[in-house]
Amino acid sequence: MTSPREELLPSTRRSLLHRVATAQAEGRAPSLVASVLRDGELVWTVGRTCVEGHAPDENVQYRIGSITKTFTAVLVMRLRDEGALDLSDPLEKHLPGTAAGDVTIAELLAHTSGLAAETPGEWWERTPGATRPELGDVLGEHPFRHATGRRFHYSNPGYTLLGSLIEALRGDSWEAVLRREILEPLGLDRTSAQPQAPHAGGWAVHPWADVMMPEPAEDLGLMAPAGQLWSTTADLARFGAFLLEGDERVLSADSVREMRVPAAPALPGDWNVTYGLGTQLIRGEGRTLVGHGGSLPGFMAGLWASEEDGLVAVTLTNCTSGPAVTALAIDLLKTVAEAEPRIPEAWRPLPELDAELLELAGPWYWGTSTYVLRPKADGALELAPLTGWGRGSWFRPNGDGTWTGRDGYFAGEQLRAVRRPDKSVSHLDLGSFFFTREPYDAEAPVPGGVDPEGWRGLPR
Structure with missing residues (x-):
């Protein structure tokens, strides 16, 4: 029997290694690194690569794409908790002059604003951010695709608006606010807007031949709050633990719990997949998983956590397509949860009770x-x-x-x-x-009253 603070069993570690090695080989990934955190401690990491002797570890940076959105959402929730805004506020109240001023902040967080999924013009992830210097360039002349508040429609421009909202209310850049209010308090010193060595390079692997070529790593400019960040499995695992438990230096447990509540209609065809306030939610097999996936040209990332099991799994790879990193992270969680079920804390009486x-x-x-x-x-x-x-x-x-x-x-x-x-x-x-203390207690003011004859059997 293991306690939650001990390392994983050898059999569990081998099962995890086999799953990651299979994903890297079959997905033809230049490299892949995965970590598992249990009850607040990093208990397992493995890296696989096609370059002999250079396997990545938990401190090598990869680009994490849309996992960035969850960081941005935490900054918005901090503003809400401070009273600087209400989630029901229209964007116009705090960020005037956009073409999306009527949508609420909650709708932007939950992707129910009706805004387009992408920016107009060229593929923004492979185009220098400087080509969109204004919010109007991000939204375009026709920013909406659906009626506001009616359906879930993932929107990268929506999170650009939230980043600009943060800058307007804080009077500082999104990156500076992020570093000061999340990264430094949580000790995420290997998470940054620009790559810091050691970091992986992004690759495109040919779909029909075992060859590859490098992908550009663009600065996303105004789109940064939707996908700019670089991070490591160790940092993301700690961030995943924060999403389960909160941290009073950043966001309370109640507020991160609010982020984990479905805030958007379920995705068509899958009622077990939905979106909270900056988090993706998956329900199945008796557990609810919270996290986010991410991708940019050259990189894919998955961060998933299970509150029931006290587990976080992170998977990072440096190819545009290949391993299914979200499915891999979920498999890692299930492997640990099933092989080594969480041992409950010992029962203790309350210290006092009124x-x-x-x-x-x-x-x-x-x-x-x-x-x-x-x-x-x-x-x-x-x-x-x-x-x-x-x-x-x-x-x-x-x-x-x-x-x-x-x-x-x-x-x-x-x-x-x-x-x-x-x-x-x-x-x-x-x-x-x-x-009431008794069913339809005659001594209590039950709405509608209680029959004066009370309870009775069926007359013969």
Whole structure:
């Protein structure tokens, strides 16, 4: 038996190596590096290359493409948490004069703005950024492809707008804000807008012959917030852990949890794939994966994390097409999760519990449905069905004897314990629903009243 802090078992490590080696060989990748982080610690890395003796490790930079968008989204969420903006604000309120001023910041984050997927003109990823010096050059004369807010449509220009929004509100460049507010606090010193040695070069591999040629590495200019960054598997693994747990120096656990909630309609044909606020979400086989994929000419990248398993997997390669890096990262997660299931933390009692909270613990009834209320640490509460499916949520205390739903059906709704004149609890009031200690408790003000004859059997 292993503990979460120990290295992976030899059999697990070999299974991971085999999967990566197969992906590199069959995908004909010049190089491929992968890392796995478990419960906050990097526990495994392997690099494969066609150049003997030069396999990459967790500190070699690759370009990560659209994983950059998740970093940009974190900066926007920081502005929201500081009160500088609201996600429901129209872009025009903070960045006037664009052709997309009516779309909200949340719609830009979730790719539901209706904006075009790409910029007008030449392929922007292979064209010097200086060719688009103004936002008008990024959006073009006809920036929209769909009605705003109606569907998910991935938009690179949308994240360019978010980068310009950050610059307008911070009064500094996107790159400088990113370094100051995310990279330095999290210790991501091998993540940068420009490549820093050692770094991989990007290649195009011929689809029908085993030959290749170098790809250009353009500075993306205004498009940088959509895909500029270079990083390593070690840095991205730490960033993945941050997306699961938060860090008060950058973004709270509640705010990164909000980023992991679906904010866009599911992709057509696959109801288990959707998009949050700057994160891609995949649901399947009992776990929810959060992360992002990325690609630019010469590079592909995958960053995926499983909260249920405490695992993060990162895969980076330096070819325009080849290995399916997202599928590879997910396979690495599954391999570790199934071979070495997460060992639960030892149960410990709460250090203290207010008597009034303890009074609320136990079964409650919404109509005839049985729920259980459990006090948690720091005055929080969990309300969940006793068995099966139902409307459950965690609630955070407001400091005034009420709680606000943090997730699930009752997210944002207020929970209040209603007391009788003698201070005993009559019922729970939650979003117009009354929860009582007995099913349709005659001693509580049940909406619609309770039949005075009470419960009865079927007459003969």
